[in-house]
Amino acid sequence: MVPVHAAWAFLGLAPLLVLGVPPIWTQPEQVHLSYPGVPGSMVVTWTTFNKTESKVEYGLLGGQLFEMTARGNATLFVDSGEEKRGMYIHRVTLIDLKPAATYVYHCGSDVGWSDVLSFTALNDSTNFSPRFALYGDLGNENPQSLARLQKETQLGMYDAILHIGDFAYDMDEDNARIGDEFMRQIQSIAAYVPYMTCPGNHEAAYNFSNYRNRFSMPGQTESLWYSWNVGSAHIISFSTEVFFYIQYGLELLFKQYEWLKKDLEEANRPENRAVRPWIITMGHRPMYCSDDDQDDCTRLGRKDTKPPAPGLEDLFYRYGVDLELWAHEHTYERLWPVYGDKVYNGSKEQPYVNPKGPVHIITGSAGCRERTDRFNPNPKEWSAFRSTDYGYTRMQVVNKTHIYLEQVSDDQYGRVIDNIWVVKEKHGFSFFFFTLGIDLFLAV
Secondary structure (H helix, E strand, O other): OOOHHHHHHHHHOHHHHHHHOOOHHHOOEEEEEEOOOOOOOEEEEEEEOOOOOOEEEEEEOOOOOOOEEEEOEEEEEEOOOOOOOEEEEEEEEEOOOOOOOEEEEEEEEOOEEOOOEEEEOOOOOOOOOOEEEEEOOEEOOOOOOHHHHHHHHHOOOOOEEEEEOOEEOOOOHHHHHHHHHHHHHHHHHHOOOEEEEEOOHHHOHHHHHHHHHHOOOOOOOOOOOEEEEEOOEEEEEOOHHHHOOHHHOHHHHHHHHHHHHHHHHHHOOHHHHHHOOEEEEEOOOOOOOOEOOOOHHHOOOOOOEOOOEOOOHHHHHHOOOOEEEEOOOOOEEEEOOEEOOEEOOOOOOOOOEOOOOOEEEEEOOOEOOOOOOOEOOOOOOOEEEEEOOOEEEEEEEOOOOEEEEEEEEOOOOOEEEEEEEEEOOOOOHHHHHHHHHHHHHHHO
């Protein structure tokens, strides 16, 4: 007869024995995708709490399930909170993917596998018309737009997501458990399409360590700044936070500036701008805004600052950046084409047709515990449309001359409350300078 205490001990192990379910600490979770910038590739990232193999099994939709295998590696990330919690971040790069083909995959190892998931490899044609959802400031608490974004992503409405800073509120809280929970929440989006990011101020704890370790963006800068090409667009992600957290190294600000300059120079080579004429930037804190909180849009480096730091507005203007995407303010705001605090519309009747300055969009109202912000009742003339509704932005780079943007209100059950077409027949600084010069001549 089995002693009672032995029977209880055996029953205590039952959850680990039923159907061979692996212990939770070897189970993959927080699965998300990113595009490494190389055509025909995708990075799969996930977390376990014990060290395991890093393996992705995958195959074409409709073909043999899991007929291909790719292996990667795991990095131990130790959060800097009191508990010094450790977790293993796994990264596997899939290569030689067929453009626009759909793949079924799962990730993990023989001691634990994720759910069966799927993604569509990015089309590498410059005639591809990619569709994006873009937003910032999405938290673990009050993530109001999340359910709608989950459904729309799984309906196949987007080719990529641009999350423009501020995640979880905050990833480091409760010894990084809030970060874990947030990454679980977005898995139903980020495991299906590339989830492309930039850092915000809410990632600053422990020198942005949760952000730098959890995400897998292109380049060798721990996801702080990078660029990638898709369709007819060159997209640049950068850190506005180097202007504000100089205790982590003022040299980062100058290093990023030099990288931006070189990247923009390369994007503006005639042969490159001919095939990818759209240059789009994304950074967390906006250069302009009309929120009534005396916040950072008056302080981000438009011009050179003290301590000495190079401004970004002239740099972006000089290299003909077309569209600048921002978040941080918990609102939506669309600006008229603007440079140097002045409006430079294409024309009075068609302001976004051949605009003479960059177009700015602020989209930071996806939903977080800090709620939405208030607007200044007397905005400057560059403010074109404003909303305090929770929501997010959709963007499609339709072709080399047309981009479409619209704002979705989650408060109004998915209603589109604003939309514009940006139309540019020519791109680059020479176009800005030439059209602006004509206007100044005619004004004399």
